[in-house]
Amino acid sequence: MSRRMVKLIAGRVLVAAATLLFVSAVVFGATQLLPGDVAQAILGQSATPEAVAGLRHALGLDVPALQRFVSWLGGLLTGDAGISLVSRQPVGDLIWARLSSSLILAGIVAAISVPLALTLGITAAVWRGSLYDRAVGVVTISAVSIPEFLVATLAVLIFAVHLQWLPALSFMPRSATPLQFLRAVAMPVMSLSFVVITQMVRMTRAAVIEALKSPYVEMAALKGASPARVVLRHVLPNTVGAIANAVALSLSYLLGGVIIVETIFNYPGIAKLMVDSVSMRDMPVVQACAIVFCAVYLLLVTTADIVAILSNPRLRHS
Amino acid sequence: MSETVTDIAPAASRLRLRLNPVAGLGAAIVLTGIVLAVFGQALSPYDAGAIVDVDVFGPISRAYPLGTDYLGRDMLSRILLGARYTVGIAALSTALACTAGIGLGLFAAVVGGWTDSVLSRLLDALTSIPSKMLALVLIAGLGSSLPILILTMAFIYVPGCYRITRALAVNIAAEDFVLAARARGEGRGYIMLREVMPNMVGPLATDFGLRFVFVVLLLSSLSFLGLGVQPPYADWGSLVRENIAGLSYGAPAVVMPAVAIAILTIGVNLLVDNLPGRARAGGH
Numbered sequence: 140m141s142r143r144m145v146k147l148i149a150g151r152v153l154v155a156a157a158t159l160l161f162v163s164a165v166v167f168g169a170t171q172l173l174p175g176d177v178a179q180a181i182l183g184q185s186a187t188p189e190a191v192a193g194l195r196h197a198l199g200l201d202v203p204a205l206q207r208f209v210s211w212l213g214g215l216l217t218g219d220a221g222i223s224l225v226s227r228q229p230v231g232d233l234i235w236a237r238l239s240s241s242l243i244l245a246g247i248v249a250a251i252s253v254p255l256a257l258t259l260g261i262t263a264a265v266w267r268g269s270l271y272d273r274a275v276g277v278v279t280i281s282a283v284s285i286p287e288f289l290v291a292t293l294a295v296l297i298f299a300v301h302l303q304w305l306p307a308l309s310f311m312p313r314s315a316t317p318l319q320f321l322r323a324v325a326m327p328v329m330s331l332s333f334v335v336i337t338q339m340v341r342m343t344r345a346a347v348i349e350a351l352k353s354p355y356v357e358m359a360a361l362k363g364a365s366p367a368r369v370v371l372r373h374v375l376p377n378t379v380g381a382i383a384n385a386v387a388l389s390l391s392y393l394l395g396g397v398i399i400v401e402t403i404f405n406y407p408g409i410a411k412l413m414v415d416s417v418s419m420r421d422m423p424v425v426q427a428c429a430i431v432f433c434a435v436y437l438l439l440v441t442t443a444d445i446v447a448i449l450s451n452p453r454l455r456h457s
Numbered sequence: 458m459s460e461t462v463t464d465i466a467p468a469a470s471r472l473r474l475r476l477n478p479v480a481g482l483g484a485a486i487v488l489t490g491i492v493l494a495v496f497g498q499a500l501s502p503y504d505a506g507a508i509v510d511v512d513v514f515g516p517i518s519r520a521y522p523l524g525t526d527y528l529g530r531d532m533l534s535r536i537l538l539g540a541r542y543t544v545g546i547a548a549l550s551t552a553l554a555c556t557a558g559i560g561l562g563l564f565a566a567v568v569g570g571w572t573d574s575v576l577s578r579l580l581d582a583l584t585s586i587p588s589k590m591l592a593l594v595l596i597a598g599l600g601s602s603l604p605i606l607i608l609t610m611a612f613i614y615v616p617g618c619y620r621i622t623r624a625l626a627v628n629i630a631a632e633d634f635v636l637a638a639r640a641r642g643e644g645r646g647y648i649m650l651r652e653v654m655p656n657m658v659g660p661l662a663t664d665f666g667l668r669f670v671f672v673v674l675l676l677s678s679l680s681f682l683g684l685g686v687q688p689p690y691a692d693w694g695s696l697v698r699e700n701i702a703g704l705s706y707g708a709p710a711v712v713m714p715a716v717a718i719a720i721l722t723i724g725v726n727l728l729v730d731n732l733p734g735r736a737r738a739g740g741h
Contacts, residue, residue, distance in 0.1 A: 161582045169598040280730060284722035286674050288681050288697055289715035292704055300707040395589040399678055403701075414682050417597040425597045432590045440585070 241408035260343025342385030380447030387443035480731035486724025497537035542692035553611035558618025566626030
């Protein structure tokens with residue numbers, strides 16, 4: 140690695156850290172500083188002002204906002220995200236329990252959709268203009284604009300109601316056998332993969348077509364390189380960065396997708412936890428979940444940036 | 458981004474839109490959506506709030522073309538009423554987001570300097586919060602009455618619109634005719650609205666359509682989660698939510714509102730994607 144590369148990568152990491160700091164300020168501001176008093180919400184309309192003031196003090200809400208933000212941020216960094224207002228359990232424990240099941244779901248979706256989408260996207264680009272390409276194009280543009288819950292409900296209708304292969308709800312006992320586990324995650328995985336794949340195919344196809352238009356591809360073709368060699372040796376190494384970006388952005392759609400899919404299938408993941416906490420206005424949990432989601436997003440995008448830097452031969456020698 | 462700026466055509470030629478069949482289909486869907494949103498209630502066969510059948514989650518029949526819902530109300534009438542909320546709220550939010558985004562983007566491009574850098578940095582940082590997540594956080598803090606919902610969704614899509622407007626406007630602001638206007642001593646407002654703005658109407662209209670799709674999907678998702686439009690109002694997302702118990706019977710009441718959303722968003726996409734001289738820009 141050249142020094143320029145190291146510098147660029149360090150810059151990306153710094154920007155990501157600064158963005159995360161900004162994001163946590165936005166999240167904290169939106170949930171803590173806006174009207175809508177948490178103490179009032181917990182005690183209800185009929186609470187006396189003294190009771191509300193007492194609870195505000197107990198929750199530490201009477202301290203200046205900046206001080207609260209700093210201590211909240213410090214708590215997050217040391218692994219103490221506060222106490223849930225509803226279940227009175229440490230937020231960290233709640234999140235860790237749910238995060239692992241969401242990560243398993245996301246991992247399976249990524250393992251299925253990335254290879255499939257890259258194959259579809261690259262082949263569609265190579266045979267662009269063909270019937271195959273146009274079919275892929277129509278299917279993906281329609282699928283991009285379909286809400287996740289339609290995909291999920293159709294999956295339930297087909298596989299649970301008509302074919303009766305799978306249960307409609309993800310029920311996972313604590314000691315699930317591998318088969319039970321597979322049956323529980325099958326439909327969430329299908330619905331999420333569908334959404335992610337359509338995005339990734341479109342972006343991959345665009346990136347590869349861009350590279351196919353370049354002079355070095357024409358040169359390689361003129362020299363008599365076979366189409367397969369042109370794609371594998373000339374196009375793909377030059378599109379690694381763009382494809383990594385496409386993969387990262389598509390996988391970031393997972394973050395939105397899991398919110399819907401976990402709710403429909405009652406899958407015990409972190410998105411379900413966040414939605415439930417929003418409806419109960421359990422702010423410490425909402426804040427922590429939002430930070431986890433944003434951190435995952437930034438991790439994905441920054442990783443893609445770093446892959447793009449590493450794969451750029453022009454940066455390899457300084 | 459560069460391809461979008463090269464086709465600065467005279468405004469007159471843009472008015473004679475020659476639509477290909479796919480774009481025509483999209484335009485027809487969009488037009489139907491607007492008509493239903495405005496006149497839906499007058500067209501509905503039953504009162505959307507009235508329980509018309511003892512049979513809940515009824516199948517498709519001659520009397521009830523889209524079946525009945527979880528209380529035995531006519532689903533077609535419910536969907537026609539829902540069109541008003543889905544299309545109306547989404548259109549209003551998109552209009553607000555685009556007005557603010559275009560205004561800020563034009564301002565940043567014309568003024569330039571550190572104003573531009575600060576605005577761009579701030580709004581870019583906002584886009585690193587996934588849109589659904591930002592919506593959940595804002596709703597947790599603010600609650601979800603209709604005005605707040607509209608403003609929240611508008612706020613979420615301002616950065617995307619800003620980014621596209623600014624990118625287009627920066628290029629146009631470097632053109633000779635803008636330079637000439639500056640030399641004449643025209644004010645910033647004049648340059649923004651009379652010199653730069655007319656040259657990016659096409660791409661911005663495309664962006665409006667795409668952003669409308671994002672807003673419809675976000676609104677439906679929020680309502681589906683029970684965090685968007687609240688009863689007694691009901692948009693298409695809320696209709697899916699209130700009938701979700703019928704899913705295991707395969708009731709049309711669950712599927713039809715979702716299909717309505719999909720038809721609307723696909724229609725807008727088909728129209729926008731096949732406009733002549735289209736400029737499809739990415740974003741959230």
